[in-house]
Amino acid sequence: MNIKKYYLAARNTWDETLAYRLNFVMWRVRMVLTLLTMYFLWSALLLPGGNILGYTREFMLTYILGTSIINSLVISNRSYEVGEEINNGNLSNFLLRPINYFLYQFSRDLGDKAMNIVFSFVELTILFIILAPPIFIQTDSSLLALTFFSCLLALTMYFFLNFLLGLIGFWSPDVWAPRFVFITVLTFFSGGLFPLDILPKPIFSILEFFPFPYLLFFPLKIYLGQLVMAEIIKGIMISSTWIFVLWFIVKFAWARGLRLYTAYGR
Amino acid sequence: MDSIEVKGLKKYYKVQKKEAGLAASILSFVNRKYEEVKAVDGISFKIDEGELVGFIGPNGAGKTTTLKCLSGLLYPTAGEIKVLGYTPFSRKTNFLKQIALVMGQRNQLWWDLPPIETFILNKEIYEIPDDKFKKTLDALVSLLDVTDILKTPVKKLSLGQRMKCEFIASVLHSPRVLFLDEPTLGLDVVMQKTLREFIKEYNKQYKATILLTSHYMRDVEALCRRVIIINHGKLLFDGKLSDLVKRHAPYRIVKLTLQKNIDESLMRGLGEIKSFTYPQVVISVPYRRISDVSAKILKDLAVQDLIIEEPEIEDIIREIFEKGKS
Known part of the structure; x- marks a missing residue:
C-alpha cells in the first residue's frame, strides 16, 4: 500500500485550513476562550481546600482542563464531511480513484489533530506560565503511557462513530440532525461535563458497557491515578471490543450504502 | 477485443417525494413516499478497444447514469457490465487505474488549493512514476494552455480554466478507457476545438476506448464514427453515424x-x-x-x-x- 497518498491527504488538510487565515486565527481564539471560561468558572466554584462530590479542587480542575485538551484530540472535526459528500455527490471523486475513502478521511482527521496538538501545545504553555493553575501532574510513566494509549483507542472509536453517522447519508438526506443529537448525548455520557462517577452507581455500571465513557472519562481517570490496574485492563478490553464491533458495522453499512448511492449532482 | 460489454443494464432509482415545508418533512419522516424512476431500462451494447463512440440522448435519457454504472459508481439494478474484463462496481484497484470519468460538472480539484496540489495528490493516488508524471503533465499543460494558473487557488479560476484543470487531473494516469460526460461544457469555441483535437489524438495515441456524451452535435460529428442513441433509458440506435443519416433521413x-x-x-x-x-x-x-x-x-x-x-x-x-x- 502506498502510504504517501494518505500523507498528502493529511498535509493538504493543513494547507486547506491555513488558506483561511482569519478563520484559523478566530478558531484558535475560540479554543483559548472556551478553555479560560471553563477554568475560571470551576475555580470560582471550588475554593482552595474545598471538596466537591468527592473531588478535591486540584483534581476537579485537572479533570475539567483535561477534558478540553483530550476533547480537541479525540473529537474529529473532519469526518462530518462524510454525510455531506454522500449527499452532494462528491463521494464519487473518491470512488473513481484507487484510494480507500475510509483511510483518506482518517488521514485528514489525523492531519487535523496534528494541527490541534501543535497549536494547543503553544497556547497551553503560555496559559500555564501566566495562570499557574493548581493542576495535578501525573509522574508515573506507565500511567502516562496508558493514558496516551487509551486516548488512541478513544480517537479511533470516535472516528468510527462519527464515520458511521456520516454514512446515514446513504439512507437519508438529513445527516445533520442525528449528528447533533448524538453529539449532545455523547458530550454528556463521555464525561465532558462532569466526572461520570458522580452519577448514581447503577447508572454508571450500565454506562460502563457503552463506548461513551471511554472517549473522555476513562483516559482522564487513568491520568488522575484513580483506577486500579484491573479496572484499566477491563476498560481497555471493552473499548477495544467496541472498536472491532464498530469496524464491522462500518464495513457492513458502507457496502450496503454504496448499493444505494446515486452519485447525485456531479 | 471488447473493451466494454453491457448486457441488459437496468438502473432504477427510488426517488423520495416530499412537499416543501417542515410539517411535510415530519409527515414524510413517518410515512415516506417513493417513486421509482427507470433511468436505464435494459440497454445492451459492446465497444471494441480503441473505439470512440458518441453517446447521445436528451436530458434525463439515462446517459450519465449509464456512464456512472460503467465506471463503478452505481450498483446496477439488473444486467451485466464488463469493462476491460472487470465488473466495475467491485472497484478493483487495477480497474480504477485504467479508467477515468470526466464530467463537465464534477469537481475533483481541491477548492481552496491550487490545481497543482490535486495533480500531485493524483500522482500518488495512481502511483504514477515521477518521470512519466512530469512528461504527461507538461504535455497536457502546454496543450491546454494552463501554465500560468497552476499555482492559483481553484476557487479563483474561471469555469473554463477549472474545466481544463479537471480534465488534466482526470487523465494524468493515462487511462485506457475514458468516459466523457459533456467534456466541452462551459468552454469557448476555441477551447472546444482544442479539447476535441486532444480527445481525438488521445484516442489514437493510447488506443484508448472513449465513450462520449455531448449536447454539442459538433463534438460528436467531429469525433465519433459510431453513435449510440438512447431515450427514456432505452436504446434507439446503435451504429455508424453515416448509417443513421441513411436510415433515418x-x-x-x-x-x-x-x-x-x-x-x-x-x-x-x-x-x-x-x-x-x-x-x-x-x-x-x-x-x-x-x-x-x-x-x-x-x-x-x-x-x-x-x-x-x-x-x-x-x-x-x-x-x-x-x-x-x-
Missing part, C-alpha cells in the same frame, strides 16, 4: 434562391416545402428523386442559386426523439 435538403417570385403551388410536386420566404425556398426531397428534382428545378424555375445538403445531424436526432415520444 432518406432525404436531402434543397435550398433555392429564386430570381423572381412565383406561386408556391408551382413547386408542390418537387417535394415537401419546409419554408418559403421569397426569394428563399427550402424543400425536403426524397434521396432517390434528388437528381430528377434538381434537373427539373434548373429547367423549369428561374433560380439564382441551388444548394443540396445532407440534413443536419441535430435535426435527424430531434426527429428520432420526437418519433419515440408519440
Whole structure:
C-alpha cells in the first residue's frame, strides 16, 4: 500500500485550513476562550481546600482542563464531511480513484489533530506560565503511557462513530440532525461535563458497557491515578471490543450504502 | 477485443417525494413516499478497444447514469457490465487505474488549493512514476494552455480554466478507457476545438476506448464514427453515424434562391416545402428523386442559386426523439 497518498491527504488538510487565515486565527481564539471560561468558572466554584462530590479542587480542575485538551484530540472535526459528500455527490471523486475513502478521511482527521496538538501545545504553555493553575501532574510513566494509549483507542472509536453517522447519508438526506443529537448525548455520557462517577452507581455500571465513557472519562481517570490496574485492563478490553464491533458495522453499512448511492449532482 | 460489454443494464432509482415545508418533512419522516424512476431500462451494447463512440440522448435519457454504472459508481439494478474484463462496481484497484470519468460538472480539484496540489495528490493516488508524471503533465499543460494558473487557488479560476484543470487531473494516469460526460461544457469555441483535437489524438495515441456524451452535435460529428442513441433509458440506435443519416433521413435538403417570385403551388410536386420566404425556398426531397428534382428545378424555375445538403445531424436526432415520444 502506498502510504504517501494518505500523507498528502493529511498535509493538504493543513494547507486547506491555513488558506483561511482569519478563520484559523478566530478558531484558535475560540479554543483559548472556551478553555479560560471553563477554568475560571470551576475555580470560582471550588475554593482552595474545598471538596466537591468527592473531588478535591486540584483534581476537579485537572479533570475539567483535561477534558478540553483530550476533547480537541479525540473529537474529529473532519469526518462530518462524510454525510455531506454522500449527499452532494462528491463521494464519487473518491470512488473513481484507487484510494480507500475510509483511510483518506482518517488521514485528514489525523492531519487535523496534528494541527490541534501543535497549536494547543503553544497556547497551553503560555496559559500555564501566566495562570499557574493548581493542576495535578501525573509522574508515573506507565500511567502516562496508558493514558496516551487509551486516548488512541478513544480517537479511533470516535472516528468510527462519527464515520458511521456520516454514512446515514446513504439512507437519508438529513445527516445533520442525528449528528447533533448524538453529539449532545455523547458530550454528556463521555464525561465532558462532569466526572461520570458522580452519577448514581447503577447508572454508571450500565454506562460502563457503552463506548461513551471511554472517549473522555476513562483516559482522564487513568491520568488522575484513580483506577486500579484491573479496572484499566477491563476498560481497555471493552473499548477495544467496541472498536472491532464498530469496524464491522462500518464495513457492513458502507457496502450496503454504496448499493444505494446515486452519485447525485456531479 | 471488447473493451466494454453491457448486457441488459437496468438502473432504477427510488426517488423520495416530499412537499416543501417542515410539517411535510415530519409527515414524510413517518410515512415516506417513493417513486421509482427507470433511468436505464435494459440497454445492451459492446465497444471494441480503441473505439470512440458518441453517446447521445436528451436530458434525463439515462446517459450519465449509464456512464456512472460503467465506471463503478452505481450498483446496477439488473444486467451485466464488463469493462476491460472487470465488473466495475467491485472497484478493483487495477480497474480504477485504467479508467477515468470526466464530467463537465464534477469537481475533483481541491477548492481552496491550487490545481497543482490535486495533480500531485493524483500522482500518488495512481502511483504514477515521477518521470512519466512530469512528461504527461507538461504535455497536457502546454496543450491546454494552463501554465500560468497552476499555482492559483481553484476557487479563483474561471469555469473554463477549472474545466481544463479537471480534465488534466482526470487523465494524468493515462487511462485506457475514458468516459466523457459533456467534456466541452462551459468552454469557448476555441477551447472546444482544442479539447476535441486532444480527445481525438488521445484516442489514437493510447488506443484508448472513449465513450462520449455531448449536447454539442459538433463534438460528436467531429469525433465519433459510431453513435449510440438512447431515450427514456432505452436504446434507439446503435451504429455508424453515416448509417443513421441513411436510415433515418432518406432525404436531402434543397435550398433555392429564386430570381423572381412565383406561386408556391408551382413547386408542390418537387417535394415537401419546409419554408418559403421569397426569394428563399427550402424543400425536403426524397434521396432517390434528388437528381430528377434538381434537373427539373434548373429547367423549369428561374433560380439564382441551388444548394443540396445532407440534413443536419441535430435535426435527424430531434426527429428520432420526437418519433419515440408519440
